[in-house]
Amino acid sequence: DAGVTQSPTHLIKTRGQQVTLRCSPKSGHDTVSWYQQALGQGPQFIFQYYEEEERQRGNFPDRFSGHQFPNYSSELNVNALLLGDSALYLCASSWGGPPAFFGQGTRLTVV
Amino acid sequence: AQSVTQLDSQVPVFEEAPVELRCNYSSSVSVYLFWYVQYPNQGLQLLLKYLSGSTLVKGINGFEAEFNKSQTSFHLRKPSVHISDTAEYFCAVSDAGGTSYGKLTFGQGTILTVHP
Numbered sequence: 420d421a422g423v424t425q426s427p428t429h430l431i432k433t434r435g436q437q438v439t440l441r442c443s444p445k446s447g448h449d450t451v452s453w454y455q456q457a458l459g460q461g462p463q464f465i466f467q468y469y470e471e472e473e474r475q476r477g478n479f480p481d482r483f484s485g486h487q488f489p490n491y492s493s494e495l496n497v498n499a500l501l502l503g504d505s506a507l508y509l510c511a512s513s514w515g516g517p518p519a520f521f522g523q524g525t526r527l528t529v530v
Numbered sequence: 531a532q533s534v535t536q537l538d539s540q541v542p543v544f545e546e547a548p549v550e551l552r553c554n555y556s557s558s559v560s561v562y563l564f565w566y567v568q569y570p571n572q573g574l575q576l577l578l579k580y581l582s583g584s585t586l587v588k589g590i591n592g593f594e595a596e597f598n599k600s601q602t603s604f605h606l607r608k609p610s611v612h613i614s615d616t617a618e619y620f621c622a623v624s625d626a627g628g629t630s631y632g633k634l635t636f637g638q639g640t641i642l643t644v645h646p
Contacts, residue, residue: 423573452633460638
């Protein structure tokens with residue numbers, strides 16, 4: 420079992436561009452949550468997807484959007500990138516409980 | 531709104547010594563509490579969780595934590611650490627019940643360094 424996998428591992432984008440990050444949950448998990456972790460900080464909740472619907476959302480602007488597919492994999496999209504969006508983006512999957520495992524993350528750098 | 535404060539940003543300790551990583555939280559509602567560990571270049575992994583019942587919770591790798599509602603604390607302990615315990619540890623809280631499991635509020639992390 421590969422656990423939670425995220426792609427790509429690293430990404431460099433220019434201000435104003437758009438980015439898509441991908442997450443495959445652990446086998447059997449139907450819920451995907453996304454977090455942003457700035458350098459030296461704890462992760463901050465962006466949103467959670469269950470049954471292809473956004474179930475909960477944190478305090479992030481509408482530039483942050485997502486999607487969950489029928490196979491439970493998920494995408495995080497960020498539009499109109501700002502320098503402040505530079506961070507490690509973490510995906511966590513779960514089934515009926517708190518996230519037990521997070522992926523290794525995607526390191527996004529906005530220049 | 532909830533918040534989590536991890537009282538130590540770094541904790542150095544010698545191998546086989548006991549360790550306590552401190553976590554206080556603030557919330558206006560009942561909470562669930564969690565500790566996660568992040569080894570270098572890896573994702574976070576759940577160490578243990580408190581949902582209800584006994585306030586002393588045992589987790590993986592010999593760690594345990596005690597929920598103290600009156601002091602709003604959830605400190606993590608291990609009686610004897612190993613070099614392999616070197617990692618960053620995160621305390622997290624969520625609203626109890628409903629669909630809140632995914633919406634975790636994290637502390638800023640404590641880097642535990644175990645020296646030989």
